[in-house]
Amino acid sequence: RHSQARKPSAGETMKLRHLAIGIFLTTTVALGQATDPTVVINEFVAINDSGLRDEEGDFSDWIELHNHGTETVNLAGVSLTDDRKRLAKWTFPETQLEPGQFLIVHMSGKDRRAGGEPLHASFALRGKGDYLGLIASDGKTVIDELAPKYPDQKKDIAYGILPGQALGQAETPKRGPLTPTPGKANEQPLIGAVKPVKFSEKRGWHEQAFKLKLSTKTKDATIRYTLDGTRPTAKNGHEYKEPIEIKKTTTLRTAAFKQGHKASSPTTRTFLFLNDIVRQSPDGLPPEYFPFTWGENKVDYGMDQRIVNDPRYAKDLIKGFHSLPSFSLVMNLDHLLDGEKGIYANAEWDGREAERPASMELIHPDGKKGFQIDCGLRIRGGFSRRSSNPKHSFRLFFRDTYGPSKLKYPLFGDEGAKEFDNIDLRTFQNYSWHIGDKERTIFLRDQFNRDLQLAMGHPAARGKFYHLFINGHYWGVFNTCERIKASYGASYLGGKKENYDAIKKGRTYLEDRKMSVGVMANDGNLDAWGRLCDLAREGLESNEAYYRILGKNPDGSENLD
Numbered sequence: 425r426h427s428q429a430r431k432p433s434a435g436e437t438m439k440l441r442h443l444a445i446g447i448f449l450t451t452t453v454a455l456g457q458a459t460d461p462t463v464v465i466n467e468f469v470a471i472n473d474s475g476l477r478d479e480e481g482d483f484s485d486w487i488e489l490h491n492h493g494t495e496t497v498n499l500a501g502v503s504l505t506d507d508r509k510r511l512a513k514w515t516f517p518e519t520q521l522e523p524g525q526f527l528i529v530h531m532s533g534k535d536r537r538a539g540g541e542p543l544h545a546s547f548a549l550r551g552k553g554d555y556l557g558l559i560a561s562d563g564k565t566v567i568d569e570l571a572p573k574y575p576d577q578k579k580d581i582a583y584g585i586l587p588g589q590a591l592g593q594a595e596t597p598k599r600g601p602l603t604p605t606p607g608k609a610n611e612q613p614l615i616g617a618v619k620p621v622k623f624s625e626k627r628g629w630h631e632q633a634f635k636l637k638l639s640t641k642t643k644d645a646t647i648r649y650t651l652d653g654t655r656p657t658a659k660n661g662h663e664y665k666e667p668i669e670i671k672k673t674t675t676l677r678t679a680a681f682k683q684g685h686k687a688s689s690p691t692t693r694t695f696l697f698l699n700d701i702v703r704q705s706p707d708g709l710p711p712e713y714f715p716f717t718w719g720e721n722k723v724d725y726g727m728d729q730r731i732v733n734d735p736r737y738a739k740d741l742i743k744g745f746h747s748l749p750s751f752s753l754v755m756n757l758d759h760l761l762d763g764e765k766g767i768y769a770n771a772e773w774d775g776r777e778a779e780r781p782a783s784m785e786l787i788h789p790d791g792k793k794g795f796q797i798d799c800g801l802r803i804r805g806g807f808s809r810r811s812s813n814p815k816h817s818f819r820l821f822f823r824d825t826y827g828p829s830k831l832k833y834p835l836f837g838d839e840g841a842k843e844f845d846n847i848d849l850r851t852f853q854n855y856s857w858h859i860g861d862k863e864r865t866i867f868l869r870d871q872f873n874r875d876l877q878l879a880m881g882h883p884a885a886r887g888k889f890y891h892l893f894i895n896g897h898y899w900g901v902f903n904t905c906e907r908i909k910a911s912y913g914a915s916y917l918g919g920k921k922e923n924y925d926a927i928k929k930g931r932t933y934l935e936d937r938k939m940s941v942g943v944m945a946n947d948g949n950l951d952a953w954g955r956l957c958d959l960a961r962e963g964l965e966s967n968e969a970y971y972r973i974l975g976k977n978p979d980g981s982e983n984l985d
Contacts, residue, residue: 462493463521464591465558465568467584468531469604470549470577471825473781473798474655474690476528476606479542481765483781484532485549488584488606489558491521492591501561504529504545506554512563514545526607533776551577551824570599581686584610601686617686618642621678625670627693627796628787629746633671636695638664638678645682651675652713653895654756655690655781672700673896675754677783689827692783692796694752694896698745701898702732711897718761719769722814727898746789750891751849751902753818755782755801757895767802771809771816778802781826786833798827804848806929815900818849819907835904836886841915848905849892871903883908883916910947927953 468487469475478484487504491497499521505513517537521527528543535546549556553576557569574583582604585597600613624637638647647664648656656679664678674695680688705711705726717723731737759780760768767778782801786794800821803809808817822831822845831844852867867889877884885906892899906912913924930944943950959973968978977983 461567462495462592463489463491463497463499463558463567464585464597465556465570466490466526467582467602467604467610468549468556469580469582470531470554470574471551471579471581473579473826474657475580475604478530478532478544480777482532482777484530484534484544486531486606487529487545487549487556489521489527489529490585491523491525491527494523496523497521499527502567503557503559503561503563505557505559506547506549508555508557511557511559511566514547515561516543519543528606549577553577574599578686579689580604581614582610586613587611603684612684614686615684618645618680618682618688620688621647621680621691623691623693624667625695626791627695627752627785627794628791629696629698629789630670631697633669635667636670636676637667640680640688642680642682642685642688645680645685645688647678647680649676649678652757653677653754655679658687670695671697673697673704673893675752675896677754690783690798692754692785692798694754694785694787694893696750696752696787696893696896698742701745702727702741704897706732713757713895714897715757715761717763717769718766719763720811721769721771722812724814725897745891748889748891748901749789749794750787750893752785752787752893752896753782753801753899754785754895755780760801760894768816771803771805771811771813773803779821782820784820786835795831795833797822797831799823799831800826804850808851815851817851817902819846820849821846836888836906840886841906841912844906845909845911846907848907849890850887850903850905851900852903867901867903871905874905883912885912908946921947924948925950925952 466488468485470485472483472485474483476483476486497520499516499519502516503512503514505511507513514535515537517539519527530542530544531547531549532544533546533548534544536542536544553573555569555571555573557571558567559565560567577583578601582602584599584602585591586600586602587610589597591597602613603611605611619641622639625634638649640647648658648661649664649668650656650661651674653675654660654677656677658681668676675692676695677690677692679690706729708724708726710716710723710725714725732741758766760766763769767773767780779800779802781798783796783798785796788794800823802819802821803816804819805817807813820831823829831847832842834840834842835844835847850870852865871887871889874884874887878886885908887903887905890902890904892902908928909926910921910924913919913926914921925948926946927943927950928946930942943953945953956973959969962969964970964973971978971980972983975983
């Protein structure tokens with residue numbers, strides 16, 4: 425019984441918090457046998473957006489095991505799995521789980537199982553319902569499972585064994601949504617969810633100061649807000665007690681909380697004041713909340729005051745801000761600019777481990793409806809990633825880990841795709857004010873050529889120009905660009921993503937840190953690409969060879985073989 429389990433000491437709890445979570449641990453006895461196992465899947469969080477961090481500061485999904493018995497259990501060889509056809513998908517190393525002890529495994533995909541170190545499974549949990557199983561060391565016997573699948577999960581809500589049950593009996597324990605309690609006994613189930621926070625003012629451009637009112641329909645809920653880009657939690661942020669005076673460019677993130685309830689989804693809203701923007705950091709020094717340095721990157725904040733104060737440009741400057749729509753990126757600045765964990769300060773980092781949570785808003789100057797979406801953010805590009813370049817490009821990923829799994833907005837007009845898995849936000853390299861030949865800076869070349877290709881009826885990446893603000897600070901003009909991936913082919917050429925290979929120039933780093941450039945498959949594989957290259961090498965002197973490389977017969981008809 426939970427009431428009989430020994431509560432871990434403070435030292436044990438700290439150790440548990442730094443263990444990594446996998447899917448399911450197993451004893452050596454299957455459920456339903458005469459001798460019941462004493463290790464159960466106590467709780468898990470499949471969409472961990474702002475809760476337990478792993479040892480690297482990442483919000484990995486996690487699972488907690490609990491030994492409710494009176495004897496120590498060795499988990500060596502026990503497996504966690506989300507695949508009934510691969511029961512031994514991820515196995516535990518030599519791990520002793522003492523009576524009453526809780527064990528956390530991070531479901532990060534990092535696959536770490538060194539003795540005494542945090543445990544990380546080789547796969548992540550799905551937010552959509554999925555199978556979960558804890559399998560004995562024989563690779564066959566199910567110790568505990570959620571079958572046929574657990575329900576669809578919600579952000580920062582645990583799903584686990586409801587308290588007050590007698591464990592160790594043949595019956596499968598009852599589970600439900602819970603407040604996450606990693607390393608501790610489960611608490612009473614959630615009563616309900618707090619309603620979202622409402623704002624008295626719309627996001628976007630403002631000319632006059634105003635008092636911002638926040639409210640929620642949930643009675644007795646506490647509203648908390650932040651101004652530094654971090655996500656509000658029950659302990660982080662200011663408690664809202666009276667209207668907030670907004671008189672300059674401000675980014676505000678809010679959420680509402682109530683004991684025994686699921687917190688409201690976070691809400692982010694940006695208010696832009698033009699007269700304030702053109703005067704931000706006039707001396708190049710960092711504005712409030714921003715650091716002085718980003719690793720080895722060059723740092724120069726704010727707009728050039730020689731331009732701002734020149735009467736020849738002042739009127740055009742004002743018009744310029746209202747001639748383009750704006751993106752507002754809001755996030756924890758440590759995730760972006762901190763020298764040890766920030767992806768902008770360490771722009772050469774790549775892959776899922778270099779992805780950070782963020783909010784993105786689209787603000788139109790005429791008040792047209794835009795959007796706000798929580799997403800994942802990475803740095804994109806090749807040469808432009810180097811620290812000698814002070815301005816980097818971004819890539820946005822839309823996953824159910826953060827919010828909606830797709831951005832559903834006609835970002836490129838009626839002729840473009842209506843939904844996206846990811847988009848690029850490019851700055852300008854080579855010929856730009858910050859790198860390369862400044863005298864040849866026009867910011868138009870790349871997109872102009874893509875537009876020409878589209879105008880001639882060929883596939884090409886659609887794109888537009890936008891102002892970008894990061895936590896309310898102006899970051900310059902950027903260019904959206906579709907990614908030529910499998911999803912692009914499905915959107916514009918038909919079929920499914922699985923029907924396409926997406927080939928791109930790739931880069932790898934050798935032992936001496938020299939960069940090697942080659943070809944890689946962004947989606948699919950290089951098989952068809954290899955056959956195409958072989959045909960090209962054979963020569964295209966004849967019509968027959970030319971038709972063959974197009975996938976046609978010698979008479980020009982389609983070759984379906």
